[in-house]
Amino acid sequence: MHAGFFLLLAASASRLAVRHGLGGATPALLALSGVLGAGYALGAVRWDALGRRGRLGWLAAVLVCWLALVAAAPSFAWCAVPLFFAALRLLSPRAAVAAVVVITGAVIFAAVYLAEPFDPSLVLAPIAVAGMAAVILLELQRLVDELVRTRGELAETQRAAGVLAERERLAREIHDTLAQGLTSLGILLQAADRQWDTAPEEARRHLRRAADAAAANLDEARHFVRALAPPALASGSLPAALAELAGAEAGGPRVRFRTVGDEYPVDVQVQAALLRVAQGAVANAREHAAATAVTITLTYLDDAVSLDVADDGSGFDPAAVASAPGRGYGLRAMRDRMAEIGGALAVESAPGTGTVVAATAPRRAAPSNSEDRG
Structure with a gap:
């Protein structure tokens, strides 16, 4: 111009x-x-x-x-x-x-x-051209203003969605680390209190385990604040972290771990999600199901990794828990974790028959919604 x-x-x-x-x-x-x-x-x-x-x-x-x-x-x-x-x-x-x-x-x-x-066309033609051009340009300007306004509203919506997603992440991390760690601390301290007079050595052993659990919980808190992988994965693989989970004594059921298939490299996001699912399922079996035995099975398939956590506890009705307000957050958190990496979670249970939590994830995590927007 x-x-x-x-x-x-x-x-x-x-x-x-x-x-x-x-x-x-x-x-x-x-x-x-x-x-x-x-x-x-x-x-x-x-x-x-x-x-x-x-x-x-x-x-x-x-x-x-x-x-x-x-x-x-x-x-x-x-x-x-x-x-x-x-x-x-x-x-x-x-x-x-x-x-x-x-x-x-x-x-x-x-x-x-x-x-x-x-x-006469010398008068009419300029008026017609100016009128048409003015109407078209003013309408274009209105559309541009509306587009800018809509873009601002979309940016605000995306910001709000990002804030909500971060809150959900923190809620899951707090539930799977701090809340479960504090529950383990409570169980160990209660056991120590009961045995303080009758079996002081056993009470001291419970106290040492509580101190170890507190230190591990603090380490978990520092890692999730920094959005890092769980500390159990920092120096080892997923099978090693699950074996450590099975060997940890915090009262409650006996936990066994086994692997099926040959181990191969898996994305850290996938390993972290599967570890959190296992931690949540074991905690549920200990706190809610009164289970005496839990079996963690990690299976390496051709194009996916499968994790099964089975317990012999009291079981429950998954549909009833899903519809009950204020209950089932742990299961929702597990499903959200698996959905973020492109995996899936299934829960099989019934009153009196125990529970099986089955998670399946690809070898490589699928891009998250936030990454797609970026």
């Missing part, structure tokens, strides 16, 4: 010089056209630095200079189109309509002045 303005200004000045020569008022009009070109160029170059008020002042000065040129040399009306778009871009709809009327009037004046004889 800027290049078009300077070409039209040069064409108008050339027409003035060719038609009227360099005598009379021509030099003054050419100088005024130079002032117009310099002023227009200054605004185009300093657009961002001018600010809104500066741009409005620039537009007013350019329009006044151009109207003076058109009054003296109607051929300068050719420069109307870039000025027309500049006015629609800068002004409010009501002010833009007023500017369009003034510019269109100048164009009509020039067309009638230069034409012989008078033709």
Whole structure:
């Protein structure tokens, strides 16, 4: 648009010089056209630095200079189109309509002045073109404003969704680490209290286990605050972490661990999710099911890893727990973890028959929603 303005200004000045020569008022009009070109160029170059008020002042000065040129040399009306778009871009709809009327009037004046004889189309055509262009550009501006507003609303929605997702992550981590660790501490301390007088050595053993559990829980808290993998995976593989989970004594059922298939590399996100599922299932068997034995089975399939945690506890009705308000958060957290990596979780249980928690995950974690948006 800027290049078009300077070409039209040069064409108008050339027409003035060719038609009227360099005598009379021509030099003054050419100088005024130079002032117009310099002023227009200054605004185009300093657009961002001018600010809104500066741009409005620039537009007013350019329009006044151009109207003076058109009054003296109607051929300068050719420069109307870039000025027309500049006015629609800068002004409010009501002010833009007023500017369009003034510019269109100048164009009509020039067309009638230069034409012989008078033709009604010289009046009607500029009005029709200006009206259509103004309506189209104002509508485009409205759509652009609406798009910008919608983009802002979408950004706010995404920010809120990110905050909610982070809260869900922290809730899962707190449930699977701090809450379960504190429960283990409570069990060990209660056992130590019961045996303090009758079996002091056994009570001290429970206290040492409680101290170890507290240290491990603190380590877990530091890691999930930093969004790192569980500390049990920091120096080993998933089978080693599950074996450590099975060997940890915190009261409750006896836990066995076994693997099926040949171990192969698995994404850290997948290992962390499966470890958290195992920790949650074992904690549920200890705290809610009154189980005496728990078996953790890790199976390496061709294209997926399967984890089964089976206990011989009291069992429950999964449908009833899912529909009960305030219950079943641990199972929901497990399902959310598996969904984040592209896996799945199934729970098989019934009152009096024990429970099996089965998780299946791909070798490589699927991209999360947040990664897709990024």
